[in-house]
Amino acid sequence: MEESTIWWLAAGIVVVAEMLTGTFYLLMMAVGLVAAALAAHIGLSTALQITVAALVGGAAVVAWHFTKRRRPGDPSPRADRSVNMDVGETILIEGWNPDGTATVKYRGAMWTAIHRPGVTPSTGMHRVAELVGNRLLVDPM
CATH class of the missing domain: 2.40.50.140 (Nucleic acid-binding proteins)
Structure with missing residues:
Protein backbone atom coordinates (compact mmCIF):
# COMPACT_ATOMS: atom_id res chain seq x y z
CA MET A 1 0.00 0.00 0.00
CA GLU A 2 1.28 3.45 -0.88
CA GLU A 3 2.30 5.77 1.93
CA SER A 4 -0.05 8.45 0.64
CA THR A 5 -2.97 6.02 0.88
CA ILE A 6 -2.19 5.41 4.54
CA TRP A 7 -2.16 9.16 5.19
CA TRP A 8 -5.47 9.64 3.32
CA LEU A 9 -7.07 6.80 5.32
CA ALA A 10 -5.76 8.28 8.59
CA ALA A 11 -7.18 11.67 7.62
CA GLY A 12 -10.55 10.07 6.86
CA ILE A 13 -10.59 8.25 10.19
CA VAL A 14 -9.80 11.47 12.06
CA VAL A 15 -12.57 13.31 10.16
CA VAL A 16 -15.06 10.57 11.14
CA ALA A 17 -13.88 10.82 14.76
CA GLU A 18 -14.40 14.58 14.59
CA MET A 19 -17.96 14.09 13.36
CA LEU A 20 -18.68 11.69 16.22
CA THR A 21 -17.19 13.92 18.93
CA GLY A 22 -17.88 17.39 17.56
CA THR A 23 -14.47 18.82 18.42
CA PHE A 24 -13.08 21.05 15.72
CA TYR A 25 -9.49 20.38 16.83
CA LEU A 26 -9.57 16.91 15.29
CA LEU A 27 -10.44 18.50 11.98
CA MET A 28 -7.32 20.63 12.26
CA MET A 29 -5.28 17.47 12.87
CA ALA A 30 -6.86 15.98 9.74
CA VAL A 31 -5.50 18.99 7.83
CA GLY A 32 -2.05 17.96 9.01
CA LEU A 33 -2.62 14.39 7.83
CA VAL A 34 -3.75 15.65 4.42
CA ALA A 35 -0.56 17.73 4.22
CA ALA A 36 1.42 14.55 4.94
CA ALA A 37 -0.47 12.72 2.18
CA LEU A 38 0.42 15.50 -0.24
CA ALA A 39 4.04 15.29 0.93
CA ALA A 40 3.97 11.57 0.17
CA HIS A 41 2.60 12.29 -3.31
CA ILE A 42 5.54 14.57 -4.09
CA GLY A 43 7.98 11.91 -2.89
CA LEU A 44 9.25 13.19 0.46
CA SER A 45 10.71 10.63 2.87
CA THR A 46 8.61 9.12 5.66
CA ALA A 47 10.42 11.21 8.27
CA LEU A 48 9.61 14.39 6.37
CA GLN A 49 5.99 13.30 5.92
CA ILE A 50 5.64 12.84 9.68
CA THR A 51 7.30 16.20 10.24
CA VAL A 52 4.92 17.89 7.78
CA ALA A 53 1.92 16.25 9.48
CA ALA A 54 3.08 17.39 12.91
CA LEU A 55 3.95 20.94 11.87
CA VAL A 56 0.86 21.61 9.76
CA GLY A 57 -1.53 19.89 12.18
CA GLY A 58 0.02 21.55 15.21
CA ALA A 59 0.02 24.97 13.56
CA ALA A 60 -3.64 24.53 12.55
CA VAL A 61 -4.61 23.58 16.12
CA VAL A 62 -2.75 26.57 17.58
CA ALA A 63 -4.23 28.92 14.98
CA TRP A 64 -7.75 27.62 15.66
CA HIS A 65 -7.22 27.96 19.42
CA PHE A 66 -6.20 31.62 19.14
CA THR A 67 -8.95 32.37 16.60
CA LYS A 68 -11.58 30.82 18.85
CA ARG A 69 -10.27 32.59 21.95
CA ARG A 70 -10.30 35.99 20.23
CA ARG A 71 -13.94 35.75 19.13
CA PRO A 72 -16.62 36.59 21.63
CA GLY A 73 -18.49 33.50 22.66
CA ASP A 74 -22.19 32.99 22.74
CA PRO A 75 -23.90 35.12 25.34
CA SER A 76 -24.28 33.47 28.70
Whole structure:
Protein backbone atom coordinates (compact mmCIF):
# COMPACT_ATOMS: atom_id res chain seq x y z
CA MET A 1 0.00 0.00 0.00
CA GLU A 2 1.28 3.45 -0.88
CA GLU A 3 2.30 5.77 1.93
CA SER A 4 -0.05 8.45 0.64
CA THR A 5 -2.97 6.02 0.88
CA ILE A 6 -2.19 5.41 4.54
CA TRP A 7 -2.16 9.16 5.19
CA TRP A 8 -5.47 9.64 3.32
CA LEU A 9 -7.07 6.80 5.32
CA ALA A 10 -5.76 8.28 8.59
CA ALA A 11 -7.18 11.67 7.62
CA GLY A 12 -10.55 10.07 6.86
CA ILE A 13 -10.59 8.25 10.19
CA VAL A 14 -9.80 11.47 12.06
CA VAL A 15 -12.57 13.31 10.16
CA VAL A 16 -15.06 10.57 11.14
CA ALA A 17 -13.88 10.82 14.76
CA GLU A 18 -14.40 14.58 14.59
CA MET A 19 -17.96 14.09 13.36
CA LEU A 20 -18.68 11.69 16.22
CA THR A 21 -17.19 13.92 18.93
CA GLY A 22 -17.88 17.39 17.56
CA THR A 23 -14.47 18.82 18.42
CA PHE A 24 -13.08 21.05 15.72
CA TYR A 25 -9.49 20.38 16.83
CA LEU A 26 -9.57 16.91 15.29
CA LEU A 27 -10.44 18.50 11.98
CA MET A 28 -7.32 20.63 12.26
CA MET A 29 -5.28 17.47 12.87
CA ALA A 30 -6.86 15.98 9.74
CA VAL A 31 -5.50 18.99 7.83
CA GLY A 32 -2.05 17.96 9.01
CA LEU A 33 -2.62 14.39 7.83
CA VAL A 34 -3.75 15.65 4.42
CA ALA A 35 -0.56 17.73 4.22
CA ALA A 36 1.42 14.55 4.94
CA ALA A 37 -0.47 12.72 2.18
CA LEU A 38 0.42 15.50 -0.24
CA ALA A 39 4.04 15.29 0.93
CA ALA A 40 3.97 11.57 0.17
CA HIS A 41 2.60 12.29 -3.31
CA ILE A 42 5.54 14.57 -4.09
CA GLY A 43 7.98 11.91 -2.89
CA LEU A 44 9.25 13.19 0.46
CA SER A 45 10.71 10.63 2.87
CA THR A 46 8.61 9.12 5.66
CA ALA A 47 10.42 11.21 8.27
CA LEU A 48 9.61 14.39 6.37
CA GLN A 49 5.99 13.30 5.92
CA ILE A 50 5.64 12.84 9.68
CA THR A 51 7.30 16.20 10.24
CA VAL A 52 4.92 17.89 7.78
CA ALA A 53 1.92 16.25 9.48
CA ALA A 54 3.08 17.39 12.91
CA LEU A 55 3.95 20.94 11.87
CA VAL A 56 0.86 21.61 9.76
CA GLY A 57 -1.53 19.89 12.18
CA GLY A 58 0.02 21.55 15.21
CA ALA A 59 0.02 24.97 13.56
CA ALA A 60 -3.64 24.53 12.55
CA VAL A 61 -4.61 23.58 16.12
CA VAL A 62 -2.75 26.57 17.58
CA ALA A 63 -4.23 28.92 14.98
CA TRP A 64 -7.75 27.62 15.66
CA HIS A 65 -7.22 27.96 19.42
CA PHE A 66 -6.20 31.62 19.14
CA THR A 67 -8.95 32.37 16.60
CA LYS A 68 -11.58 30.82 18.85
CA ARG A 69 -10.27 32.59 21.95
CA ARG A 70 -10.30 35.99 20.23
CA ARG A 71 -13.94 35.75 19.13
CA PRO A 72 -16.62 36.59 21.63
CA GLY A 73 -18.49 33.50 22.66
CA ASP A 74 -22.19 32.99 22.74
CA PRO A 75 -23.90 35.12 25.34
CA SER A 76 -24.28 33.47 28.70
CA PRO A 77 -27.64 31.76 29.22
CA ARG A 78 -27.92 33.96 32.32
CA ALA A 79 -28.05 36.99 30.00
CA ASP A 80 -30.43 35.46 27.43
CA ARG A 81 -33.94 36.87 27.53
CA SER A 82 -35.44 33.64 26.18
CA VAL A 83 -33.93 31.70 29.10
CA ASN A 84 -34.31 34.26 31.89
CA MET A 85 -37.42 36.44 32.07
CA ASP A 86 -35.66 39.05 34.23
CA VAL A 87 -33.19 40.12 31.54
CA GLY A 88 -34.24 43.46 30.07
CA GLU A 89 -36.58 44.42 32.89
CA THR A 90 -36.13 47.81 34.55
CA ILE A 91 -35.68 48.50 38.25
CA LEU A 92 -35.29 51.64 40.32
CA ILE A 93 -32.18 51.87 42.46
CA GLU A 94 -32.51 54.52 45.15
CA GLY A 95 -29.05 54.08 46.68
CA TRP A 96 -25.94 51.92 46.67
CA ASN A 97 -24.34 50.29 49.71
CA PRO A 98 -20.62 50.82 50.40
CA ASP A 99 -19.90 47.24 49.27
CA GLY A 100 -21.20 47.97 45.75
CA THR A 101 -24.58 46.32 46.14
CA ALA A 102 -28.07 47.73 46.28
CA THR A 103 -31.23 46.26 47.74
CA VAL A 104 -34.23 46.66 45.46
CA LYS A 105 -37.82 45.51 45.49
CA TYR A 106 -38.46 43.54 42.33
CA ARG A 107 -41.29 41.13 41.53
CA GLY A 108 -42.64 41.42 45.06
CA ALA A 109 -39.40 40.44 46.80
CA MET A 110 -36.18 42.04 47.94
CA TRP A 111 -33.26 41.43 45.58
CA THR A 112 -29.59 42.34 45.67
CA ALA A 113 -28.42 44.30 42.64
CA ILE A 114 -24.81 44.62 41.55
CA HIS A 115 -23.18 46.74 38.86
CA ARG A 116 -20.56 45.75 36.31
CA PRO A 117 -16.91 46.11 37.31
CA GLY A 118 -15.57 49.50 36.28
CA VAL A 119 -19.02 51.13 36.18
CA THR A 120 -19.63 53.95 38.61
CA PRO A 121 -22.79 53.17 40.57
CA SER A 122 -25.57 55.71 40.12
CA THR A 123 -29.11 55.96 41.33
CA GLY A 124 -32.14 55.90 39.09
CA MET A 125 -33.53 53.48 36.56
CA HIS A 126 -31.42 50.46 35.60
CA ARG A 127 -31.93 47.57 33.22
CA VAL A 128 -31.28 43.98 34.33
CA ALA A 129 -28.51 42.63 32.12
CA GLU A 130 -27.95 39.24 33.71
CA LEU A 131 -28.77 37.10 36.70
CA VAL A 132 -25.62 36.16 38.64
CA GLY A 133 -26.68 33.56 41.16
CA ASN A 134 -29.48 35.30 43.05
CA ARG A 135 -28.20 38.81 42.26
CA LEU A 136 -29.32 41.12 39.50
CA LEU A 137 -26.47 42.50 37.38
CA VAL A 138 -27.73 45.88 36.23
CA ASP A 139 -26.69 48.54 33.73
CA PRO A 140 -27.73 52.19 34.04
CA MET A 141 -30.26 53.35 31.47
